[in-house]
Amino acid sequence: MPGVIPFELGIPARIFGGARTPEGRNLYEVVTCSAVPGLVQTDADFPILVENGPEVLEAxxxxxxxATHELDDIYVSGRLSGPLAAAFARIRPGTRVVSICTGSYLLAAAGLLDGRPATTHWDSADHFQRLFPQVKVDPDVLYIDDGDILTSAGVASGIDLCLHIVRRDHGTAIANAVARRTVVPPHRDGGQAQYIQRPLPEPQLASTTAARAWALGRLDQPLTLRELAERESMSVRTFTRRFREEVGISPGQWLVQQRVERARHLLESSDLSVDQVAHRAGFGTATSMRQHLHAALGVSPSAYRRTFNSTATPGV
Structure with a gap:
């Protein structure tokens, strides 16, 4: 759309365009289009030339x-009109539709978010909810995956969501490789708070970084909140508050996320039994790991392995 934000526009090309097999084969074909092809003005001091029109949406x-900064009509009416409505009508039923930042306004105006959970930039969340009362808006998360409809919060959370999609489609190894090449964190869970009051600790305040690094090296062992706090010479209460300020979630939630990621990696890359994976990931028992993996991914460890580990022994 006119007024498109170049940063957000570049995220899909960079993340999906960087997803390749170990042999170097591209896993996605990224095509950019506009409702009206030609020169499109961005919100910066330069336009971009978009050669493809809305017909490519059909495939x-x-x-x-x-996101775009030119949403005045939608901000008022809550409806798509003209070329935009015609463009959205070309999208096939069942197509996966994703928004970055305030791109969610277009999805809502097209009726795609009715009765569904969604998020948007925290600064627009209240207005978004008033304009689209039928949408279940969560203003506090980085992104929401509702199956065929996915929405992200502001700006850089679009990177998190696109990496999440790569991970969902092709597993953690591919997603982590894309993240490394892009020099961004490989995984920030969608439930993490999008607006952290102090994203970096003030120089005079102690950080929880050392405790997190220490925990990552011992995920296979029982870890208590008191032990983590002692690594930073803090009380449990101070550590918990500081951790949430820096990371956006509680220490317990963070540990579960890291253990799920460890389990996913082992299920993808090894022939270890489910019991062995559960032990090395720190879940203790296979039952506990199954519960956490199903809560995070909606699948069992065996089903996840069948999808993403082509070398695993059948039935393991």
């Missing part, structure tokens, strides 16, 4: 809608 498996 898309996933449609990603980036």
């Amino acid at each position: 898309a498996d996933t449609v990603v809608v980036p």
